[in-house]
Amino acid sequence: MCKTSPIEAYADEICSAAKIIAGYCALEKIPQPSFEPHAPSVTLPPSAPTHVLEARQRLIGAAAKIQQLATEPSEFLPGLAVQYQLTASIRWLAHFSVLPCVPLQGSVPYSDIASMCNVPVRTLRSVVRLAMTANFLCEPVVGEVAHTSISSQFVTKPAYPGWMKFMTEFYMPVSCKFVEATEKWGTSVRKDQTAVNLAMGTELSSFDYITGNRDLSRKFAAYMKGVQASEGTNIRYILTSFDWRWHSGPVIHMAGSPGTVAIALAEAFPHLKLLVQDFPDTIKHSHGLLAVQSQEIRSRITTAEHNIFEPQPHVPGAVYILRMLLHNWCDAEATKILASLLPAMKSNPSARILIIDTLLPEPGTVDSVSEAMMRYRDMTMMQVFNTKERDLDEFKALFEQASDHEARLVLKSIRHHPGSTLSVLEVGCEMESESLAEG
Numbered sequence: 001m002c003k004t005s006p007i008e009a010y011a012d013e014i015c016s017a018a019k020i021i022a023g024y025c026a027l028e029k030i031p032q033p034s035f036e037p038h039a040p041s042v043t044l045p046p047s048a049p050t051h052v053l054e055a056r057q058r059l060i061g062a063a064a065k066i067q068q069l070a071t072e073p074s075e076f077l078p079g080l081a082v083q084y085q086l087t088a089s090i091r092w093l094a095h096f097s098v099l100p101c102v103p104l105q106g107s108v109p110y111s112d113i114a115s116m117c118n119v120p121v122r123t124l125r126s127v128v129r130l131a132m133t134a135n136f137l138c139e140p141v142v143g144e145v146a147h148t149s150i151s152s153q154f155v156t157k158p159a160y161p162g163w164m165k166f167m168t169e170f171y172m173p174v175s176c177k178f179v180e181a182t183e184k185w186g187t188s189v190r191k192d193q194t195a196v197n198l199a200m201g202t203e204l205s206s207f208d209y210i211t212g213n214r215d216l217s218r219k220f221a222a223y224m225k226g227v228q229a230s231e232g233t234n235i236r237y238i239l240t241s242f243d244w245r246w247h248s249g250p251v252i253h254m255a256g257s258p259g260t261v262a263i264a265l266a267e268a269f270p271h272l273k274l275l276v277q278d279f280p281d282t283i284k285h286s287h288g289l290l291a292v293q294s295q296e297i298r299s300r301i302t303t304a305e306h307n308i309f310e311p312q313p314h315v316p317g318a319v320y321i322l323r324m325l326l327h328n329w330c331d332a333e334a335t336k337i338l339a340s341l342l343p344a345m346k347s348n349p350s351a352r353i354l355i356i357d358t359l360l361p362e363p364g365t366v367d368s369v370s371e372a373m374m375r376y377r378d379m380t381m382m383q384v385f386n387t388k389e390r391d392l393d394e395f396k397a398l399f400e401q402a403s404d405h406e407a408r409l410v411l412k413s414i415r416h417h418p419g420s421t422l423s424v425l426e427v428g429c430e431m432e433s434e435s436l437a438e439g
């Protein structure tokens, strides 16, 4: 029997996954994914069935693999150069406000954009034509520029330009100082001994440095908004993170300002009562956001000042959400956060902690594009906070360390929605006496 070569196996996988996606689009009468100018801004609706969303992940993973196999190893470094120059080109386009000058319908000559933005036309053409290779802008008629479904987001979504600026003016220079930070501070977990300190020339922690700089804070806020709206970390995944329909106790979002997660839950589940906790200053942002919600939503969401390192009040049947939180803290601090929940959990066997964070996979066990999305975050956490994303063993070690002689934090389940880069670890509490009796 003739054995299929790896390149053919990936091609077959691409073909079968593409058929599932195309078949779904045809059945639902939604446009097929295409490079047409003004293609829809959503490729597959989030409501698509799980097998279709999984087919998309398989397609993306197999396409990345086949590209790696088909490309000469000697092209690896030129390929990297393309990536950083692409980033430089998008930064250039955002900085000179080129994107709002391109109409959302139709196209515009390079010369018109150059005069509107006061930039050299030859430079503009070079920058745009590189960006076009990544389906960012297109040239439907030679000499005229139009938006694609990707570039138009920088016009229609207000957070995108600030997000881009934060990425290129903060994260990128910081990543370039990673080598020097490791050389200087090695295994330090101090928040003021990171690549940020070297790149930005500050002695402050990243958080204090950003919040002390009004311009950077604005860009950081835009970045956070963008993160919540982007597919991998989309806020709507909170809706499938737990079986909320049957939950009757309060839902407490720790460090949950400005309250967007609580609002999403309140809108989807009219029986839920929610509490958003954060620092006093940050809670003010929640008040602003809640003020523009309906009376019905406002009546079910309360706010409270609470330090994540302080014990929680005992509330029967509560679910505590720790979303994208533990990765900001080193092991000792993450253990303290969990340990501060232990007394409330002990008094309350049905209480749950939902840790919604990146769960690093064993290498090669998920598609390489999804894995890269998780691993770049791990790198960023190291460079910015001297912290990390965690794998399952690292999370279990935290649960073990946060437990005491009376009670243990135990992992009850892990959920993961296709397309999300975050996993949900449901954690409960078992009294040592119960485990002994069972054992």
Ligand SMILES: C[S@@+](CC[C@H](N)C(=O)[O-])C[C@H]1O[C@@H](n2cnc3c(N)ncnc32)[C@H](O)[C@@H]1O
Pocket (backbone or CB within 6 Å): 254, 255, 256, 257, 258, 261, 277, 278, 279, 282, 306, 307, 308, 309, 322, 323, 324, 325, 328
């Ligand atoms: C990265 S955000 C967490 C993301 C948010 N939980 C979500 O679901 O999108 C960090 C938040 O932690 C809060 N925070 C940091 N340290 C805290 C502490 N010691 N006590 C309470 N909140 C804290 C910050 O004010 C900020 O709102």
